[in-house]
Amino acid sequence: MSHWAGLLSTAAKVNLLVLVVSVVFSWSSLSDRVPEFALTKIEENDIKDDSRKELITEDDADPEDLEVFYPTHQWQTIRPGQAVPAGSHVRLNLQTGDREAKLPDSENGRNLIAGLRVDVDSNLFTSQELKKALAKMKESEKAERKAHEEEVRKKFRPIEQLKEEFEKLNVKMETDYEIMVKLISKFNSSASTLDEKVAALYDLEYYVHQVDNAKDFLSIGGLQLVIDGLNSTEAVLKEHAAFVLGAALSSNPKIQIEAIEGGALQKLLVILATEQPLAVKKKALFALSSMLRHFPYAQQQFLKLGGLQVLRSLFRQKGMETLHVRVVTLLYDLIVEKVRSQEGGDGTRPEKIQQYRQVKLVPAVVEQDWCVVVSNLLAMPEHDTREKVLKTVGVLMAFCKERFRGDPTLSTTLSLLRSEYEELAAEEQREGDKDGYFKELLGSVNTIIQELR
Structure with missing residues (x-):
């Protein structure tokens, strides 16, 4: 009986030793927590009190930060409305009824989330630091803009000053x-x-x-x-x-x-x-x-x-x-x-x-x-002149048709113009201009020839 009691006493001591070692390793793991997948690094003095518990509340945190859940290697409670990064481990705590999440197991200091390998960097900036940097950038822009305005003012005089100088010179703006x-x-x-x-x-x-x-x-x-x-x-x-x-x-x-x-x-x-x-x-x-x-x-x-x-x-x-x-x-x-x-x-x-x-x-x-005076101008060499004359001949067609038909010179001139503009229009098409200037003139010539038949 004393033999069994001794064995039990020895086993209890071993169990107690294992429990202590487990607690030590657990505490060491908690102390090494580093926020992952976040643009903020929360300082120790901001998140822990004397009992080493997190004290950040919704009222103290940045409203923009509350919308995203920042997982770590330890299980954390997911607050309502928070978005959990893809690839995080999520579980339901049966004792508290809360949803919890953490980062997946790490390998060589790198995390695999959503199929991407992400380096762990403990030197990240807090949102407050980013806001301060952005504010400094805006202040820098304002300072540069103000300096530019001052430079422009030095180069150009204000309108009031110009008016005064004009008045002194007795210069008057006339209507x-x-x-x-x-x-x-x-x-x-x-x-x-x-x-x-x-x-x-x-x-x-x-x-x-x-x-x-x-x-x-x-x-x-x-x-x-x-x-x-x-x-x-x-x-x-x-x-x-x-x-x-x-x-x-x-x-x-x-x-x-x-x-x-x-x-x-x-x-x-x-x-x-x-x-x-x-x-x-x-x-x-x-x-x-x-x-x-x-x-x-x-x-x-x-x-x-x-x-x-x-x-x-x-x-x-x-x-x-x-x-x-x-x-x-x-x-x-x-x-x-x-x-x-x-x-x-x-x-x-x-x-x-x-x-x-x-x-x-x-x-x-x-x-x-x-009728004859106008039609004779078709013999002029300028294309612009011919264009205007062709339009006038077309307008006069209703009144001068018989006179045009009886004019052999006009018939010859129209035939020559058609041959010339057929070649020029074909050249336009070869160059990729399907509705070119010469095609339009050719159309006017053909219309007049057709009406005189």
């Missing part, structure tokens, strides 16, 4: 109205030289392009002065006066009405009908075109004053070849404008449609044999 008043005064002054008057007109042309400036130009008497300038004995003054007039007339109905009432139409036709330098006639034709476009009353007066005959005479004058395409383009625009007004698809008012009906433009074109 367009004030500038035009001075230019008109200079143009109208007998004390101004020819060059000064030309310079004044040149500057005025820039300002009157704007609709509001053109109205002011009218109100201060500039329009009539420019119209009167068309009678000047100096060709250069007539040229620039017509230039200013054309700029003011462009898309400005009020100026168009005032100009025709001021006698501008008659003066422009006189310039075009008499012997004048090419530059003068070019500007006069520009002003005439600006007056006639979208103004049916002016178109009526133009026909009554023999305007078509005046333009027709330009084709008989030497040295005026550059004006031929401009005349044909104007003719094309006026015919298309009238046709569209009759269709009523361009939003034209009923009273204006009635005015267009009184413009007998097409009968005058046919009567004065403009």
Whole structure:
């Protein structure tokens, strides 16, 4: 009996020794805990009290950190709402009813989570340290931006300072109205030289392009002065006066009405009908075109004053070849404008449609044999010129078909153009341009040939 008691006493001592060793190793393992898979390293003095227990609560922790569970090698309770990294070991504690998780078993200081080998680094930063670093970066950016602003301020003076300096220098910013008043005064002054008057007109042309400036130009008497300038004995003054007039007339109905009432139409036709330098006639034709476009009353007066005959005479004058395409383009625009007004698809008012009906433009074109005049221009070598003439021939086709059919020269010209543009269009296609410029011209030529058959 004493023998068995001795054995039991010896066994108890061995068990006690094993238990102590186990506790020591367990305590050593707990003391070596290193947070894994986290951007924070929690300091010992922050997480332990005198009883060596964790004291961090939800109120003390960073709200962003509460959303992620940071596993270690020891089992830890998973709080509600925390996301557990893939690959972590998860269990249910039957004694407490809590879900717990830890890192998988390690090998050579490395952990395998979600199929990735991750190095354990105990020198990680806490979230507070990262926030401080980010704050320092922002402060650095602000400092750099402020330094840049200071550098810019040193290079450029503030607008208030510039205004003060301008006032000291007696410099005044003038309005367009004030500038035009001075230019008109200079143009109208007998004390101004020819060059000064030309310079004044040149500057005025820039300002009157704007609709509001053109109205002011009218109100201060500039329009009539420019119209009167068309009678000047100096060709250069007539040229620039017509230039200013054309700029003011462009898309400005009020100026168009005032100009025709001021006698501008008659003066422009006189310039075009008499012997004048090419530059003068070019500007006069520009002003005439600006007056006639979208103004049916002016178109009526133009026909009554023999305007078509005046333009027709330009084709008989030497040295005026550059004006031929401009005349044909104007003719094309006026015919298309009238046709569209009759269709009523361009939003034209009923009273204006009635005015267009009184413009007998097409009968005058046919009567004065403009059909031949236009078709003869197809022999010109420039593709741009041919394009405009082809469009005009297409518009005149409804009125000039019989005249076109009876013109052998036109038939020959069209055949030559078709051959030329077939080659150019084929070359375009070889270069990858399937819908090129020459293919479009070829289409226009083929359409006209087809309609004349």
